[in-house]
Amino acid sequence: MTDLIEQPYRYVQRELVEPDWTRLPGWRHVTAEQWADVQWQRAHCVKNVRQLRELMGDLLGDELYADLERDQAERATMSMLVPPQMLNTMVPAVDEPMPAAGAAYTRAFRADPVRRYMLPVFSDRRTDWPSHPYATRDSLHEHDMWVAEGLTHRYPTKVLAELLPTCPQYCGHCTRMDLVGNSTPQVSKLKLVGKPVDRYAAMLAYLSQTPGVRDVVVSGGDVANMPWKNLEAFLDRLLEIETIRDIRLATKALMGLPQHWLSPDVVEGVGRVARKARSRGVSLAIHTHVNSAQSVTPLVAQAARAMLEAGVRDVRNQGVLMRGVNDTPEQLLDLCFALQDRGSITPYYFYMCDMIPFSEHWRVSLEHAQHLQHAMMGYLPGFATPRIVCDVPFVGKRWVHQNEEYDTERGISFWRKNYRTSIEGADESALSREYVYYDPIDTLPEAGQRWWREHSDGDASHAAAVDSARSSRELAGAQLG
Numbered sequence: 001m002t003d004l005i006e007q008p009y010r011y012v013q014r015e016l017v018e019p020d021w022t023r024l025p026g027w028r029h030v031t032a033e034q035w036a037d038v039q040w041q042r043a044h045c046v047k048n049v050r051q052l053r054e055l056m057g058d059l060l061g062d063e064l065y066a067d068l069e070r071d072q073a074e075r076a077t078m079s080m081l082v083p084p085q086m087l088n089t090m091v092p093a094v095d096e097p098m099p100a101a102g103a104a105y106t107r108a109f110r111a112d113p114v115r116r117y118m119l120p121v122f123s124d125r126r127t128d129w130p131s132h133p134y135a136t137r138d139s140l141h142e143h144d145m146w147v148a149e150g151l152t153h154r155y156p157t158k159v160l161a162e163l164l165p166t167c168p169q170y171c172g173h174c175t176r177m178d179l180v181g182n183s184t185p186q187v188s189k190l191k192l193v194g195k196p197v198d199r200y201a202a203m204l205a206y207l208s209q210t211p212g213v214r215d216v217v218v219s220g221g222d223v224a225n226m227p228w229k230n231l232e233a234f235l236d237r238l239l240e241i242e243t244i245r246d247i248r249l250a251t252k253a254l255m256g257l258p259q260h261w262l263s264p265d266v267v268e269g270v271g272r273v274a275r276k277a278r279s280r281g282v283s284l285a286i287h288t289h290v291n292s293a294q295s296v297t298p299l300v301a302q303a304a305r306a307m308l309e310a311g312v313r314d315v316r317n318q319g320v321l322m323r324g325v326n327d328t329p330e331q332l333l334d335l336c337f338a339l340q341d342r343g344s345i346t347p348y349y350f351y352m353c354d355m356i357p358f359s360e361h362w363r364v365s366l367e368h369a370q371h372l373q374h375a376m377m378g379y380l381p382g383f384a385t386p387r388i389v390c391d392v393p394f395v396g397k398r399w400v401h402q403n404e405e406y407d408t409e410r411g412i413s414f415w416r417k418n419y420r421t422s423i424e425g426a427d428e429s430a431l432s433r434e435y436v437y438y439d440p441i442d443t444l445p446e447a448g449q450r451w452w453r454e455h456s457d458g459d460a461s462h463a464a465a466v467d468s469a470r471s472s473r474e475l476a477g478a479q480l481g
Contacts, residue, residue, distance in 0.1 A: 019092035025057030038259035067121035137178035148202035153422035167222035224253035254288035258303035274311025316348035329375035411439025
């Protein structure tokens with residue numbers, strides 16, 4: 001009977017489908033055995049416009065290639081690197097016929113949500129506010145909170161271990177764009193200076209000497225780019241630290257390169273680590289990064305199941321909320337149900353896109369994120385209803401409804417926290433200070449946009465923006481009183 005009631009969102013179970021890669025001219029003769037081979041996938045990643053043109057043939061118009069080349073030259077903070085598995089999910093031609101080559105296919109390719117964040121083009125970016133005035137390369141100040149090279153201690157009981165600075169795929173919106181990947185014309189990347197063996201030893205030494213840390217996110221980069229024997233050796237030593245209770249392996253490659261996680265040596269290695277973790281009462285989980293329902297294919301589901309069968313406690317998804325990709329209730333719910341129903345992956349978080357350079361066209365306002373969180377409630381099981389979070393600089397993850405105050409005209413929200421980071425041990429005001437986050441300016445009403453046009457330069461303007469927002473907030477409070 002309830003199926004007859006009209007709802008804002010209509011749930012439909014959908015079977016997963018692997019798009020036919022032979023529809024693309026450059027892969028017309030690729031066999032299923034080649035497609036399943038991780039080395040073939042790595043060797044055939046698209047790294048530049050020339051390789052994309054060789055793959056697509058006449059499907060795409062010349063103006064798209066020119067748009068992409070201009071973005072790489074003038075805007076991109078990440079170099080191009082897209083595995084075949086991910087490219088195959090762009091314009092997948094699963095639910096609809098394959099668009100005709102030329103104008104029709106180019107329009108579909110431009111509109112594709114996976115393309116929008118993996119292969120951004122210059123015309124995607126905003127020209128009025130390509131970057132927020134207070135965007136920074138390391139917007140979360142993770143480098144400032146290093147307690148050893150690559151080891152960020154931001155939360156009281158949790159750390160982030162960046163083992164390497166590379167990934168099998170480079171996302172345009174990467175929050176670690178200051179360290180991860182190759183340099184671009186816009187960004188000269190930082191370099192890890194220590195030898196890997198020395199960096200890992202320093203991380204493990206810190207954790208051994210800091211019993212208050214119980215939870216380690218092992219990341220990078222992406223751990224799928226680390227030779228398995230090296231990763232397993234690090235995990236084995238991590239498991240020897242008695243105070244560690246949770247280990248999370250961060251890998252977008254579970255979706256972007258599932259062939260890696262299906263490789264027999266990796267599956268067997270995960271099984272060994274999982275058995276050791278279980279025997280010591282440690283929870284081992286995998287966190288992946290899927291932003292669109294069309295990315296959840298049978299191979300992705302197979303890789304997730306292989307990890308669960310090998311013994312990891314859970315496979316969870318941490319997506320990023322982005323305009324033009326997944327910023328409607330329908331897009332988010334379709335993705336969550338694809339993950340939960342067929343993918344064996346638990347929806348966990350959606351992060352608001354961070355304030356890095358040239359990201360304004362992806363970011364959404366806090367108000368919109370709050371609307372999306374409300375719109376998702378009640379459809380998914382509670383344990384699989386993801387939280388949308390705002391990663392506030394110097395604070396950390398906060399649910400989008402946890403802001404203290406919010407000036408929607410100027411797009412300035414205020415937040416507090418209940419702990420000190422590793423750089424605030426002597427800061428008496430850390431727990432009483434208000435921290436600030438900013439909406440993308442183009443989403444503001446005209447009065448707010450005008451204010452930013454007049455007050456967008458320098459530290460003095462930053463202070464003025466915050467003070468003005470506080471004054472507006474206090475005036476509104478007095479009027480309500």
